[in-house]
Amino acid sequence: MDGGGIVEQRRETVGSVNSRVGYVHKISMKRKKKMVMKKETKKVRKQNATAIQELFDSCKLVFKGPGNVPSPPDVRSLCRILDKMKPEDFGLSTNLHFFKVTGAGKGNSRVTTTTIYQSDKFSLCIFFLPASAVIPLHNHPGMTVFSKLLAGTMHIKSYDWVSPPNSDSSQLRLAMVKSDNVFKAPCNTSVLYPTTGGNIHSFTAITPCAVLDVLGPPYSKSDGRDCSYYKEFPYSHFSNGETRELGEEEEGESYGWLQEIDVPENSEMDLIKYLGPQIIDTD
Incomplete structure (x- = not known):
């Protein structure tokens, strides 16, 4: 996933959308007037800046x-x-109102994204999903992606291709299910690769979620890394005449048919400015 490439974004007034998500340092500074509290706040910010700087330096x-x-x-x-990373490392807090709103139909269901850093080699971005929000099934061509669920509970379903590509991209292709599970923060980082690890995935927020994505390299249409979206069908739905013999290592695996589709309406996201701890790029 990437804030700059996989979706058509709709830019709103930064203040109005930021208020939907919120950053802990903007809220806390209004309330903390005593010098002691300010010193403590600066100490926390320094720790958070160190965490995100370590991530950035490692990515380079x-x-x-x-x-x-x-x-x-x-x-x-x-x-x-x-x-080891937490919401506070990015100036966020699970006590914010955004993370307290649960249940479908409450508030805005659009996904919000912020880009922390982007170059031709990698990008860092965070996605904020209200409860019941969906990032539709999409791929990551030629990319390695690290996804870290910072807050909330999310269902992730992912596939890898089994059959080779068709000349007609609209035709069904067989894919193997790599993940069909619910994840709750804090949890370990998931990694997908150009052809393995669940390169095609979808996210569905069960509760309000924040997920950090590290993509290397980022989406780039000009470099052949455009994002494609897919509709999934059960394996049995189109298996007549197309059933394949499974090897011993494939027994018990789950399969599905994927069909490339036009960009879905629910892929649009709101883009906000990143207001958390800053990174220092010495290059």
Whole structure:
């Protein structure tokens, strides 16, 4: 997922949408007038800035640019950093009103996104999903993506291709289900790769959620990394005449048919300015 590439974004007044999500430092500074409290706030900010700076510095080492997949040691190193990250590292708090609103039909169901950093090698962005909001099934061509659920409970379903691509992209393609589970923060970081790990996935928020995505490289239509969306069908629905023999290692696996579709309406997101701790790029 990426705030700048996978969706058509609708830019609203920053203040109005920021108030929907909120940043802890904007709220806290209005209420903390005593010098002691200000010192404590500065100390927390410094700690948070250190966490996000460590993530940024590691990403610069791990992501070498298009065509390069991070090595297993690099993946483990980056996961160790991400696994420890909390909403407060980005100036957020689970006590904010956004995370307290639960149940379908309450408030705005649009997804909001903010981009922390983006280059031609990697990007850092956060997605805010109200309860029942959906990021539709989409792919990540030629990309390695680290997803860290910072807050909330989310259902994630993902696929990897089984059959080769067709000349007609609208035709059904067989895919294997890699994940069909509910995740609750705090939880470990998930990683997908260009052809494995659940490269095609969808997110459905059960409660209000915030998820951090690290993409390397980011979406780029000009470089052949445009985002495609899919509709899924049960394997049995179109299996007549197309049933394949499964190898021993495939027994018990789940399959489905995917069909590429036009950009769905519920893929549009609101874009807000990132107001959390800043990173320092020395290049």
